[in-house]
Amino acid sequence: MRWWVAVAQNETISTDELSGLVDTIIRAGELLVEEIEVYIAGGESVSAELKKTKIGVATGSKSLGLGIRTIDHGRIGSSGTNDPLAWRKCLDAAVSSGTLATPQEWGGLPGPAGQEQPLLSFDPEVRVEAGIAEEAINEMLKGAAEFPVQVMSGSSDLSTGFLHLANSNGICYSTKKSMVSVSLEAISDQSTGYEFDQSVRMSVDPENVGKKAAFFAHHNRSGADIKTGNYLLVLSPMAMAQLLGNVFIPAVNGRNVHAGRSKLAQSLGQEVADTSISIYDDPFRIFGPGSTWWDAEGVPTRHIDIIKDGILNEFLYDLKSGYRYGKQSTGSALRSGYGGLPGIGYHNLVFDGPRCNIWDEPAIYVHDVVGAHTANPMSGDFSVEISNPSWIENGTFGKPIRKAMYAGNVFDLLKEIDGIAKGERIIGSMVLPEVRLGGQRIIGT
Amino acid sequence: MNMSGDVRYYDVRHVKGQTTHIDIDNRVIESAGTSFFSTAVIRVLGPSGWGILTIDNYTSPEGKKFELLLKSAASLAHITTEPVTLADAPHGVLAVPPMKEDPRSVSLEEKTGILGEIESSARLPGIVNTRATYIERAEQVSFVDSSANEYSFEICRSGFNIMAVASREGIVQMGYERLHSIHGLNIRHQQKMGRLAGERALSLIDAKAAAGGTMDAILDPELAGVFAHEAVGHASEGDLVHEGNSVLSGKIGERIGSSLITIVDDPSLDEFGFDPVDAEGVRVGRTKIIDRGIIGSYLHNRETLASVGQGDAGHARAMPGEPPLVRMSNTFIEEGDSTLDEMLEGINRGIILYGSRGGQVDPGRGVFQFNAEYGFLIEKGEQKGMVRDVSLSGEILSTLHSIEMCGKERKMSQGYCGKGGQSVPVSDGAPYIMLRNAVVGGSGTE
Incomplete structure (x- = not known):
């Protein structure tokens, strides 16, 4: 499954360790409660931030988190951690949280439904690279230069992420997401203008974002x-x-x-x-x-x-x-x-x-x-x-x-x-x- | 650690801890549990600007592995072009005030029971929904930088929110109270807060929508605190001043408001926005933003102190796993010498506003907006009918001149402030203040 690759980029945990993790947690959970659900989300992103017309900060992020939900006699418990190897502590916390919850009507977690479907919210063309973020910033500046304004700040972000959802009724789904976003804020006298664009694909128009932010700052002077x-x-x-x-x-x-x-x-x-x-x-x-x-x-x-x-x-x-x-x-x-x-x-x-x-x-x-x-x-x-x-x-x-x-x-x-x-x-x-x-x-x- | 030519400075801020959350909604314990986190931010100052890595589940690697992380951050810094320098600032860590009762020493079961008492106390006749939430966040923070500055501390914040909803003939209104603290468990014996929320929701059902317009206004200490935060605090943040995104830019030494007004930000104060040291290892202290109407200082981190000057570093703050930004902490208007009665006497037709539903500012344009929970019309010096959904907006520079009276007793309120996608704990406060010709918003008509 492709999502393990993204997890493996977090150097604190190996692919082999993670590949069996979800099954292990579900098996351990089934000994304690009627139903268990495991949710893993992670990803990476890169962003460039403008300070006036120069890039002042470039940030790279790697995230990973594990969430566990347990259901026992209508009592729902939950916990989370971003150290997947500490899953036992997380499972215990979820089970113990469930003991305090008020029991409610519960008809069970869903089971698997249908075939694997194509990805809807992911574009493999989105590459998490600082150079691409830098390029988008430069295009925004070009657009902003069409009006006599001062650029105050702006940013350009690229990210990809994965989700994995599994439960004790046999669900084992995974999907991927991507996101590209750009924004710019400009000022002329005391008139500010803000604009942004976002897309799952590499289809944002940074130059137009820069131009529109600058237009609004200029127009409202x-x-x-x-x-x-x-x-x-x-x-x-x-x-x-x-x-x-x-x-x-x-x-x-x-x-x-x-x-x-x-x-x-x-x-x-x-x-x-x-x-x-x-x-x-x-x-x-x-x-x-x-x-x-x-x-x-x-x-x-x-x-x-x-x-x-x-x-x-x-x-x-x-x-x-x-x-x-x-x-x-x-x-x-x-x-x-x-x-x-x-x-x-x-x-x-x-x-x-x-x-x-x-x-x-x-x-x-x-x-x-x-x-x-x-x-x-x-x-x-x-x-x-x-x-x-x-x-x-x-x-x-x-x-x-x-x-x-x-x-x-x-x-x-x-x-x-x-x-x-x-x-x-x-x-x-x-x-x-x-x-x-x-x-x-x-x-x- | 040997630093290559590409790395002029680095720091690592690692925060780990746990969050406990209880949610009781109409008698039902929806959730009561604990989650765990460990996350770090590594900042490297390259030849120009910053390269930053944020890493979940950070394991404090040493030697070659750590050098690889620095290298990775430094390579990000290659795309930066802004020439960043860091001002020198005094280092040092304050002691975290002791807690009267450590919330972690009280079982989740007991805390859930106590919260349930607050929740049930809001359930007055006519109330259709009550919801109480408890949040407790314990953080162990460790910091090290390339100049061998190192510190670590632990802090636990906890508190509760109680909401009551009243409904009658299609009208739905809510009352809301909250109390958060760094001084330990604060949920015992707080049923009165539940009753207050319930009573407020019920009375708002009969309140009229405020008619917008220009009128004299008295702000209660909570709302006046939000005014200080939104209208002045944000515009004094050094990063915004540097970007040209503040109407206070270039105004140090200028009179921008009534001489009755002194506004301070102080992260060393034992309030909800307390920090024992800032997120860059700089010692925290009191910064007088406005001194008797004259702008005195901006709030800074080391970078903006170097680029802008005229203020104090020690105001860098960060959410766990996020890069530090220039932020407020405990922000307040200092006491004056008027009484509430004197303020009321001075108003022929106006409004008195209580509580806050939050606010927002466009610091470059110099326009702010914030919303009160409720208010009363003032006619010939007397409080009359209750009004709901009333907000106040204004231009920073003119509004500060229109403050005509400042009360004697200051009160602080707790909340969270959002900026750059990060939310940090803050407190705001003030005495009662009176504004002439404020722009009051509401959907009602005369």
């Missing part, structure tokens, strides 16, 4: 004040990702829904968004950053229509919340690292609807927002500062705005969609277009 009032807004995919990620995603998490922490808990089957809007999880997207055939606990993934034509259709569940609340897992278990228990999330969240020209009338463009994490995840209310606010005039960027605060409610804005632009971009694991919203509250100066 002498903004005019704006009066408090209601306006037509165009949210960039970056701004959309921040608002959806901090409020909407937690609200469709099955565990939050049943625990009384979601405003959408009673809204299944009801219209919660403009009827033109659909929001779905697409785990099979070719070269999607979160694409996968199985989730973090080995359940086969599937397309999930969270909102279809404005109607709230489905919540997201993992095995634990599914068994507890009498629902099927939607294959939505995710792990953020090797330690701890899996949580509920999405693989590739897609926001979709009929496309049109949304730059055809005057509106305020929102490139990004400052402080979206301070939104109220229960009520959906937020008030954030807009980055690079600017008027859209005659189908292009018009007069910049000096400072504007945007106050609203994430659940309400889903119903206030006035149009969706053609095209889309990937932000994290979201696939988002630009969206126009009517009657949004701006607090000016």
